[in-house]
Amino acid sequence: MAKTVDLDQLPEGCIEDIISLTTPRDACRLCLVSPFFRSVAQSDAVWERLLPPDCLSILSRSVDPPPLPLPSKKDLYFSLCDQPVLIDQGRKSFSLDKESGKKCFMISARELSIVWGDTPMYWSWIPFPESRFEDVAELIDVCWLEIRGKIDVSLLSPSTLYTAILVFKSTEEAYGFSIQAGKGAVGLAEGEKLTRKIVLDVKRRQGQSRRRNRRQRRNRNLVESQRGRDDELYYPRVRGDGWMETELGEFFCDGGQEGELEMSIMDLSSHWKSGLIVQGIEIRPKRV
Amino acid sequence: MSSSSTTTTTTRLLMLKASDGVTFEVEEAVATKLGAINNMVEEEGSEDLICLPNVNGKFLGMVLEWCKKHANNNTNSDKGNDEVNKWWDKEFVMDLDQNTLYHLLMAADYLSGTELVDLLTEKVASMIRGKKVEEIRETFKIKSDFLPGQEEEIRKKNSWAFE
Numbered sequence: 001m002a003k004t005v006d007l008d009q010l011p012e013g014c015i016e017d018i019i020s021l022t023t024p025r026d027a028c029r030l031c032l033v034s035p036f037f038r039s040v041a042q043s044d045a046v047w048e049r050l051l052p053p054d055c056l057s058i059l060s061r062s063v064d065p066p067p068l069p070l071p072s073k074k075d076l077y078f079s080l081c082d083q084p085v086l087i088d089q090g091r092k093s094f095s096l097d098k099e100s101g102k103k104c105f106m107i108s109a110r111e112l113s114i115v116w117g118d119t120p121m122y123w124s125w126i127p128f129p130e131s132r133f134e135d136v137a138e139l140i141d142v143c144w145l146e147i148r149g150k151i152d153v154s155l156l157s158p159s160t161l162y163t164a165i166l167v168f169k170s171t172e173e174a175y176g177f178s179i180q181a182g183k184g185a186v187g188l189a190e191g192e193k194l195t196r197k198i199v200l201d202v203k204r205r206q207g208q209s210r211r212r213n214r215r216q217r218r219n220r221n222l223v224e225s226q227r228g229r230d231d232e233l234y235y236p237r238v239r240g241d242g243w244m245e246t247e248l249g250e251f252f253c254d255g256g257q258e259g260e261l262e263m264s265i266m267d268l269s270s271h272w273k274s275g276l277i278v279q280g281i282e283i284r285p286k287r288v
Numbered sequence: 289m290s291s292s293s294t295t296t297t298t299t300r301l302l303m304l305k306a307s308d309g310v311t312f313e314v315e316e317a318v319a320t321k322l323g324a325i326n327n328m329v330e331e332e333g334s335e336d337l338i339c340l341p342n343v344n345g346k347f348l349g350m351v352l353e354w355c356k357k358h359a360n361n362n363t364n365s366d367k368g369n370d371e372v373n374k375w376w377d378k379e380f381v382m383d384l385d386q387n388t389l390y391h392l393l394m395a396a397d398y399l400s401g402t403e404l405v406d407l408l409t410e411k412v413a414s415m416i417r418g419k420k421v422e423e424i425r426e427t428f429k430i431k432s433d434f435l436p437g438q439e440e441e442i443r444k445k446n447s448w449a450f451e
Contacts, residue, residue: 004387005387005390005391005394006390006428006429006430007386007390007412007428007430008428008430009390010390010393010394011394011397013397014393014394014397014405014409017405017406017409018409018412018413018416019413019416021409021410021413022413022416022417023417024449025448025449026416026417026418026419026449028446028448028449029419029420029421029424029446029449029450030416030424031442031445031446032421032432032439032442032443032446033421033424033425033430033432034425034430034431034432034433034434035433035434037430038442078448098448
């Protein structure tokens with residue numbers, strides 16, 4: 001009869017295969033199981049497979065050359081989770097979702113198409129230290145608010161539910177956004193786009209209702225009166241980096257789609273709007 | 289596939305001999321699902337008896353059983369067969385004890401049965417995913433032999449995983 005075998009007696013290649021099929025979190029936990037598992041669970045062979053397969057090709061589009069000596073694959077993973085890398089002449093950023101290792105991108109305001117964006121009396125472009133990009137777009141005054149962004153779907157991780165998000169702030173003097181909900185839309189360029197009602201007024205967050213002045217209350221009632229039965233409103237949330245975000249819509253990347261994913265924000269109401277500061281549109285896996 | 293015109297109607301049989309002397313008579317189409325055997329058949333051609341000194345008869349039998357199912361299910365390739373294979377794979381690994389699982393994995397790895405390796409490694413990975421360190425040690429009967437203080441240091445370095 002064959003002798004009894006334990007997990008750590010398997011060929012190292014098999015153990016690498018096994019750990020690569022777990023998650024980044026599991027691989028980190030395995031480091032504490034025993035010295036043997038630690039040596040495999042932090043190896044480049046394992047983390048190379050926990051990183052997206054096209055990771056290095058995306059990094060080759062980065063603005064700054066990679067630091068030397070090159071970090072271990074595990075260090076690279078965590079650095080990409082915590083510090084987005086600017087790619088495509090600094091007009092997009094690339095990072096990883098720590099939990100899943102799936103790819104995240106932010107399209108800078110410069111890379112978005114903003115209606116009236118080139119007309120200084122409507123929009124201005126300002127350097128902004130808190131932005132990861134060189135500059136941001138500040139809305140001076142428009143009636144017609146329309147922002148569109150797109151990204152090649154082949155860049156996204158397969159079998160992943162993505163959410164597209166407008167990353168913004170608003171100035172102290174912002175106005176025009178509390179009156180009416182705008183429209184967010186996400187979908188393939190060639191396909192149907194799902195739309196939803198979005199709120200860009202940073203003072204209006206979900207569940208915040210008490211202690212408002214009469215005007216805000218009236219506005220809120222106006223917004224809420226537009227709410228249909230299945231017509232949920234999507235409110236801004238504070239991000240970990242201090243910016244605000246409002247979800248524009250979701251997209252399931254099955255890995256087989258082609259073409260570009262389009263995202264848009266529209267508020268074509270007839271009143272004037274001002275004070276929105278746009279960093280960009282982020283596309284990241286949706287936490288479920 | 290074969291350049292020989294005589295093998296088109298009759299299926300060639302191979303004899304596989306395990307480390308403990310147990311022999312298996314298998315159709316070539318079944319055995320060549322294993323990369324290592326496929327290579328031997330292509331390189332050595334006429335040899336009908338193949339000795340496998342690294343695989344015990346019990347596990348070789350199980351590996352061949354898996355190959356047979358997959359060879360049969362793949363003869364007419366449509367989507368339904370994918371489902372059948374998946375269902376059958378699930379059954380195959382469901383009740384394996386760890387010792388059998390590892391022996392099969394070593395046999396599949398040695399015989400270059402890539403698909404079977406994928407199936408078995410995924411099974412082991414599913415036993416690790418989402419578990420705490422203590423649970424992993426318990427499941428796999430692993431003794432931690434870190435030096436004193438070392439664990440604390442590793443835990444600090446990987447603190448995110450323990451949040």
